[in-house]
Amino acid sequence: MSRAAPGPEDRHVQNRGTDSGGTATGCAEAVVAPARPAGRALAALAGLRTPVVWILLAIAFFTSISGKPVDGVLMLIVAVGLAWDAGRRALRQPGGEEAVAPARADRRAVGRRRFPILGLLAAGVVYAVVAGSFSRYSWPATAGIIGLGTIVVLIGWHGPVRARPDGGRLPVAGTLAWLVVLVAGCLWELSALLQQPSLTTDSYAHPTISTLTDPLLATSPGRMLILFAWVAFGWYLVER
């Protein structure tokens, strides 16, 4: 990722491990947080400018009313945490764009290239076969999903696994075209959900994507296939 000069965020990353004791070890500006309740509220409100936070809040809401309140609460916690984190950064760097997630050191990229792709592929297949052998909504399947999800999010939290070119600004018209298609797809799914007899009762006339995939996910091979695709997509995202 090409950037001109390192900002406080970069210095913070480069000095990782030196500031665990607090603010006195050369990275003071990166660890100062609004201490008073008013400051925290201001930080959270500033973080609401981030579109991802609103997307997660929408997911939390619709997950909760669809009969999965625990998932909804988890998403809500993440959304509020991200809003607070983004707001804190925005307050720390007023007028500037939110800090870019730093790429990891080059030696990690070199090490990762050495890591055999076939090994990752095999691990993904083994995971999909093992997790897919359990029935849906069982505790083993739940543990497998939560475990891998946590690992991937933690990997992503520390930045990209390798540096990527910035790419500059995206074309506005083309980006809008993507937004129209993606939002239309989400609204279509939402309309199907809201036209069910109830939010927890499937409808043949207005099937959601979950309803349409139920026959496939009822079989072990189907679950393995979808789980492998899910794992592959997760790795694709980690690589971004």
Added chain:
Amino acid sequence: MNYHNVTIAGYVLAVAGIVLLQLLATRTRAPIPSLGDLFTRAMRSRTGRVGVLVAWAWIGLHFFAR
């Protein structure tokens, strides 16, 4: 055409739109970013990065977890 087929046609249309935009982005000189470019841009910040990955994790939770 009943409601069931209309609903499915809507999903097919959305997927077709995604495929079309991706093809335009990667096979032509049209000023359209690829889906990968969109993800890369969305994941430049830590908030975007973690948000997208959590949304990915939610998909797994939604379809498989209790």
